[in-house]
Amino acid sequence: MHQILKKYFGYDSFRPNQEEIIRNVLQGRDVLVLMPTGGGKSLCYQIPALMLEGTTVVISPLLSLMKDQVDALVESGIYAAALNSNNTDEENLTIRQDCIRGKVKILYISPERLLAEIPFLSRYVRVALFAVDEAHCISQWGHDFRPEYTQLGILHHEFAHVPVMALTATADKVTREDIQKQLNLVDPCIFISSFDRPNLSLEVRRGYRMREKHLAILNFISRRPDQSGIIYCMSRKNTETVAAMLQEHDINVAVYHAGLSTEERARTQEAFLNDHVQIVCATVAFGMGINKSNVRFVIHYNLPKSIECFYQEIGRAGRDGMPSDTLLFYSFGDLAQLTRFASDSGQKRMNLERLQRMQEYAEASVCRRRILLNYFGEQTDCDCGNCDVCKHPPLRFDGTVLVQKALSALVRTDQKIGFTMLVDVLRGNMTQEIVSRQYDRIKTFGVGHDVPARDWHDYLLQMLQLGLIEIAYDENSHLKVTEAGWQVLYGKSVAQLSVIVRDEQSDRNSKPKRRNTVQAVKVKDTSKVGDEQLSENQDLFDALRDLRKKLADEQGFPPYIILSDKVLYLLCQIRPVTLDAFGMISGIGEYKKQKYGEAFIRLIRTFA
Numbered sequence: 175m176h177q178i179l180k181k182y183f184g185y186d187s188f189r190p191n192q193e194e195i196i197r198n199v200l201q202g203r204d205v206l207v208l209m210p211t212g213g214g215k216s217l218c219y220q221i222p223a224l225m226l227e228g229t230t231v232v233i234s235p236l237l238s239l240m241k242d243q244v245d246a247l248v249e250s251g252i253y254a255a256a257l258n259s260n261n262t263d264e265e266n267l268t269i270r271q272d273c274i275r276g277k278v279k280i281l282y283i284s285p286e287r288l289l290a291e292i293p294f295l296s297r298y299v300r301v302a303l304f305a306v307d308e309a310h311c312i313s314q315w316g317h318d319f320r321p322e323y324t325q326l327g328i329l330h331h332e333f334a335h336v337p338v339m340a341l342t343a344t345a346d347k348v349t350r351e352d353i354q355k356q357l358n359l360v361d362p363c364i365f366i367s368s369f370d371r372p373n374l375s376l377e378v379r380r381g382y383r384m385r386e387k388h389l390a391i392l393n394f395i396s397r398r399p400d401q402s403g404i405i406y407c408m409s410r411k412n413t414e415t416v417a418a419m420l421q422e423h424d425i426n427v428a429v430y431h432a433g434l435s436t437e438e439r440a441r442t443q444e445a446f447l448n449d450h451v452q453i454v455c456a457t458v459a460f461g462m463g464i465n466k467s468n469v470r471f472v473i474h475y476n477l478p479k480s481i482e483c484f485y486q487e488i489g490r491a492g493r494d495g496m497p498s499d500t501l502l503f504y505s506f507g508d509l510a511q512l513t514r515f516a517s518d519s520g521q522k523r524m525n526l527e528r529l530q531r532m533q534e535y536a537e538a539s540v541c542r543r544r545i546l547l548n549y550f551g552e553q554t555d556c557d558c559g560n561c562d563v564c565k566h567p568p569l570r571f572d573g574t575v576l577v578q579k580a581l582s583a584l585v586r587t588d589q590k591i592g593f594t595m596l597v598d599v600l601r602g603n604m605t606q607e608i609v610s611r612q613y614d615r616i617k618t619f620g621v622g623h624d625v626p627a628r629d630w631h632d633y634l635l636q637m638l639q640l641g642l643i644e645i646a647y648d649e650n651s652h653l654k655v656t657e658a659g660w661q662v663l664y665g666k667s668v669a670q671l672s673v674i675v676r677d678e679q680s681d682r683n684s685k686p687k688r689r690n691t692v693q694a695v696k697v698k699d700t701s702k703v704g705d706e707q708l709s710e711n712q713d714l715f716d717a718l719r720d721l722r723k724k725l726a727d728e729q730g731f732p733p734y735i736i737l738s739d740k741v742l743y744l745l746c747q748i749r750p751v752t753l754d755a756f757g758m759i760s761g762i763g764e765y766k767k768q769k770y771g772e773a774f775i776r777l778i779r780t781f782a
């Protein structure tokens with residue numbers, strides 16, 4: 175087991191649960207694997223596939239995912255193939271013949287195709303193992319339900335002695351039980367890994383309006399040149415707005431949404447995988463079927479509708495385990511809109527509940543990772559140190575007067591206005607609507623002119639979180655003073671608010687950083703790395719990345735399939751100049767050593 179891990183995948187040790195899972199499969203047990211995205215599920219069936227006699231059949235819902243996996247396996251010297259309609263008839267014929275001869279070790283197939291191929295498989299092929307990837311697609315309760323999956327229960331009838339393994343990154347209990355039942359798993363071993371992704375940083379920015387968001391995004395990206403990222407937006411229009419804004423700043427970006435044709439979407443995805451496009455502005459439709467391991471950041475331009483969605487989306491960053499960043503913008507407008515969607519949906523109560531948990535995350539003043547893990551049923555007793563709350567614990571001040579100003583303005587407008595207009599009244603903005611409603615004549619008009627509008631947005635969100643105001647979603651999302659709010663307004667209780675720390679301020683205080691990889695080097699070895707060495711490492715890293723891209727383009731597959739960012743980083747650190755030293759690097763197996771070793775060593779030597 176360990177030899178195969180080293181030889182084909184170049185790793186020295188297993189991650190938690192992997193070894194146990196593999197042992198159970200080898201003993202012929204059914205297994206259910208729950209692991210977060212990037213946790214290392216694939217190895218759990220790939221290693222048994224290489225150890226067992228016959229062919230392991232992997233059921234996977236998406237053609238693009240299959241292609242990626244097959245490319246990666248072939249690049250590791252393993253005979254894998256996908257039987258599907260993208261192939262020519264001859265190609266499929268060859269694959270079938272090689273299955274009969276037992277040459278194909280891992281065969282990927284879609285669920286509908288599998289059902290059609292059952293007679294062939296049961297008669298001519300020695301099937302070692304069935305692995306059902308993305309097994310949550312079987313559950314109607316989940317977000318990716320696929321009807322074809324519900325027929326997979328047949329596997330255990332047709333292949334009585336072949337173990338079935340189900341794998342998913344969706345953790346909830348209903349889905350888990352559904353998978354077990356529908357696949358007819360026999361007394362399965364269930365493995366639930368921690369859902370923590372410590373390499374993902376977590377950050378929320380509250381109350382930004384469009385222009386501020388755009389500035390913050392530009393700032394964020396300028397600190398990450400050439401790094402791949404995804405920006406999730408709620409609407410197609412937003413994806414286009416953000417993309418246009420980035421294009422104006424010469425950033426290499428593409429959009430992805432349901433309004434594009436299938437071909438256009440495929441092209442965008444392909445360009446992103448191959449590092450021809452740096453950033454994709456996408457609606458939620460983008461992502462499933464993306465195995466790209468070097469996504470370095472995920473930005474949520476809008477609030478997601480649930481923590482499940484949010485976690486799945488940020489999970490697409492940092493699959494290679496390298497430090498990656500996530501940023502969520504939280505605004506009142508999004509909250510109001512999502513509440514409307516949820517209220518109009520078929521499952522109103524459940525969707526409102528989900529949204530509320532998402533809101534709690536966005537408003538948190540305790541470690542955000544603890545909230546996420548808690549949501550997935552994992553308790554931790556320490557703060558993570560890698561979220562904005564941990565890094566900048568909120569400072570509080572007595573905000574009673576500010577709150578009183580806002581509440582008083584609200585009361586004087588008969589509580590018939592929403593967020594934006596309240597800010598306008600406080601700031602004393604003579605908008606047309608304000609004048610026509612004569613709000614410019616009320617006593618509190620302009621009492622908050624000394625506080626910038628964006629800070630008012632933040633304070634109002636804080637007041638919402640503190641329960642001093644509430645939103646009447648059934649009355650045009652107007653704001654109402656709550657019981658607790660009246661107490662503050664009458665001076666019977668005080669309101670503690672958090673000091674607002676702006677991104678630009680914290681940026682100014684920290685020294686400019688060149689690139690993320692340099693930061694990573696810094697984290698790893700803080701002892702005595704001088705600036706000179708940092709920049710030299712960066713130059714080497716860039717050169718290695720260019721070489722990887724060149725090799726990838728020549729062969730027509732994504733760069734990360736050749737070597738992951740993590741391997742490039744290790745090459746920078748260790749700088750191997752012999753083939754043997756190259757082969758010792760974690761993540762480089764025998765096949766890659768022979769195929770790419772010389773080219774990389776030659777480059778590293780020029781830096782020696």
Ligand code: ADP
Nearest residue numbers: 185187188189211212213214215216217493494
């Ligand atoms: P998942 O399918 O669970 O999302 P993958 O199987 O794609 O995750 O694995 C994510 C990354 O982790 C891959 O780059 C893989 O090579 C790496 N990986 C898996 N197992 C190990 C291990 N034991 N040691 C080091 N890296 C590993």
Ligand code: ZN
Nearest residue numbers: 541558561564
């Ligand atoms: Zn934290």
